[in-house]
Amino acid sequence: MRYAHAVADVRAAERELMARLPEGALMQRAAFGLATVAADMLRDAGSVYGSRVALLVGVGDNGGDALYAGALLAGRGVAVHALLADPDRAHEGGLSALRDAGGRIVADAAVLDQADLVVDGLLGIGGRGGLRGEFARLAEAAHESGAPILAVDLPSGIEADTGEVSGPAVRADVTVTFGTHKPGLFVDPGASHAGIVEFVDIGLEFPPSVEPVLENLQVQDVRALLPAPGRSSHKYSRGVVGLAVGSERYPGAALLAVGAALRSGVGAVRYSGPVDVVSSYPEVIAGGGKVQAWVVGSGLGRDDEAVRRLLNVLATDVPVVVDADGLRLLPRKAFERSAPTIITPHAGEAAALLDVTAEQIEGQRLEYVRRLAQSYDATVVLKGPLTLIAGPQTSRVRVNTHAGPVLATAGSGDVLAGIIGGLLAGGLSPYDAASAGAYLHGATGLLAARSGPVAAGDLVASLPLAWHNIQE
Ligand SMILES: NC(=O)C1=CN([C@@H]2O[C@H](COP(=O)(O)OP(=O)(O)OC[C@H]3O[C@@H](n4cnc5c(N)ncnc54)[C@H](OP(=O)(O)O)[C@@H]3O)[C@@H](O)[C@H]2O)[C@@H](O)CC1
Ligand SMILES: Nc1ncnc2c1ncn2[C@@H]1O[C@H](COP(=O)(O)OP(=O)(O)O)[C@@H](O)[C@H]1O
Numbered sequence: 367m368r369y370a371h372a373v374a375d376v377r378a379a380e381r382e383l384m385a386r387l388p389e390g391a392l393m394q395r396a397a398f399g400l401a402t403v404a405a406d407m408l409r410d411a412g413s414v415y416g417s418r419v420a421l422l423v424g425v426g427d428n429g430g431d432a433l434y435a436g437a438l439l440a441g442r443g444v445a446v447h448a449l450l451a452d453p454d455r456a457h458e459g460g461l462s463a464l465r466d467a468g469g470r471i472v473a474d475a476a477v478l479d480q481a482d483l484v485v486d487g488l489l490g491i492g493g494r495g496g497l498r499g500e501f502a503r504l505a506e507a508a509h510e511s512g513a514p515i516l517a518v519d520l521p522s523g524i525e526a527d528t529g530e531v532s533g534p535a536v537r538a539d540v541t542v543t544f545g546t547h548k549p550g551l552f553v554d555p556g557a558s559h560a561g562i563v564e565f566v567d568i569g570l571e572f573p574p575s576v577e578p579v580l581e582n583l584q585v586q587d588v589r590a591l592l593p594a595p596g597r598s599s600h601k602y603s604r605g606v607v608g609l610a611v612g613s614e615r616y617p618g619a620a621l622l623a624v625g626a627a628l629r630s631g632v633g634a635v636r637y638s639g640p641v642d643v644v645s646s647y648p649e650v651i652a653g654g655g656k657v658q659a660w661v662v663g664s665g666l667g668r669d670d671e672a673v674r675r676l677l678n679v680l681a682t683d684v685p686v687v688v689d690a691d692g693l694r695l696l697p698r699k700a701f702e703r704s705a706p707t708i709i710t711p712h713a714g715e716a717a718a719l720l721d722v723t724a725e726q727i728e729g730q731r732l733e734y735v736r737r738l739a740q741s742y743d744a745t746v747v748l749k750g751p752l753t754l755i756a757g758p759q760t761s762r763v764r765v766n767t768h769a770g771p772v773l774a775t776a777g778s779g780d781v782l783a784g785i786i787g788g789l790l791a792g793g794l795s796p797y798d799a800a801s802a803g804a805y806l807h808g809a810t811g812l813l814a815a816r817s818g819p820v821a822a823g824d825l826v827a828s829l830p831l832a833w834h835n836i837q838e
């Protein structure tokens with residue numbers, strides 16, 4: 367598992383560690399990690415020795431990290447130039463280290479045009495709001511230069527705790543983050559500014575009483591969650607999932623969701639609805655019956671019959687996944703259920719559920735995924751390039767990073783709903799089913815994309831191998 371911690375907790379962990387270390391040791395660790403990544407980038411682009419690096423330096427320790435890393439690079443034969451957002455307030459120790467190593471402090475931003483790499487040390491976890499004044503001008507000039515940008519700790523201008531971006535902000539190619547991930551590196555729009563995130567361990571420790579803000583499942587976490595049939599398993603003990611999805615108008619949604627559910631580790635799949643799924647999937651049991659979880663909503667349409675099918679499912683006492691049209695039809699009180707509910711909105715559906723705009727959702731995804739979980743008393747899968755999962759009982763949010771834009775194809779959401787439903791019937795908790803489901807869905811996309819452009823049916827076809835690869 368990877369974790370992201372709140373700034374206040376990072377500061378506390380930093381204080382605790384600093385008290386046990388010689389002064390400046392922590393910044394040296396950060397700077398060493400930063401310089402190592404910078405040197406790797408320079409080497410990949412040609413060579414370290416003889417290359418040119420420009421540092422953007424703010425007024426806090428983030429700028430200090432950049433200056434000390436610049437000194438290390440200068441010691442390896444790199445021409446390092448530092449541009450200071452506020453020369454009177456730049457990190458003193460860092461400035462002298464850079465000068466002593468042969469680096470130069472300059473006022474002319476033209477150095478950016480010759481740079482092989484720009485290091486963004488304008489703002490770190492002390493930043494608030496978008497970049498102001500000279501900070502914004504330096505960032506703008508760096509973008510215009512076209513040089514690759516390496517952000518220190520996080521791209522300057524993004525909110526570390528939320529990923530919100532309320533003004534000018536750096537768009538980095540790579541971000542080196544220290545001690546723990548920052549929530550803003552996992553939540554859009556901030557995460558989309560970070561590029562590839564490299565983690566540098568500086569020895570920060572978090573006591574068990576400190577809750578991370580975000581959890582990011584790794585392959586071994588998903589492996590531990592996926593149900594594995596045992597010697598004495600039978601089809602009913604493995605779980606039966608029911609799907610009330612698809613309609614005469616949207617038959618494809620039923621085929622996709624059912625196809626995915628069949629490959630999600632369950633013992634059997636029941637289908638309730640007007641679509642002929644049995645011709646394509648003879649394994650399916652047509653009609654209702656006892657199930658351990660339901661999926662409802664994908665391709666349901668929005669007519670009276672759709673409402674009837676939705677309410678029938680919501681009236682059951684088993685966990686339910688509500689997707690797509692089901693979310694549009696949902697009366698708020700329908701969530702007063704005896705069993706858990708999972709909802710799988712994209713930003714547009716989330717906006718309708720909360721009576722706000724999709725832009726508001728996209729701008730504050732962490733805030734809104736939590737708000738949805740609270741106000742609907744449901745586990746929420748807020749879909750997008752980085753899908754967030756929140757539960758009604760926990761303030762911890764999970765994020766799925768194992769995905770790619772290949773998933774942005776019609777019917778992809780139906781596949782996800784089928785996978786989550788299957789995992790739910792297989793006995794996973796709603797929170798685990800939703801987060802492992804998002805990972806597995808992402809894995810099908812990444813796998814299918816190896817053979818070229820991908821249709822949602824290819825995600826279904828890739829599910830067995832994606833599952834197998836996770837189990838290896
Ligand atoms: N914690 C750790 O474990 C370790 C931390 N380390 C490093 O320290 C970094 C944090 O350093 P930090 O606390 O000095 O804050 P930092 O972000 O450099 O500067 C904040 C200052 O900028 C200003 N300012 C704010 N917003 C602004 C805006 N929008 N536009 C313009 N200016 C703005 C504001 O000043 P103001 O002008 O408001 O007085 C504020 O005081 C951290 O990210 C990591 O890199 C590592 O060295 C080792 C381990
Ligand atoms: N750019 C992207 N990168 C990664 N995943 C994406 C991206 N765009 C969409 N997705 C994922 O693809 C799926 C799309 O689902 P949805 O919006 O319901 O589409 P549809 O209704 O066409 O099935 C979601 O799981 C979402 O997280």
Ligand SMILES: [K+]
Pocket residue numbers: 428486487488489490517518519520521522
């Ligand atoms: K930065």
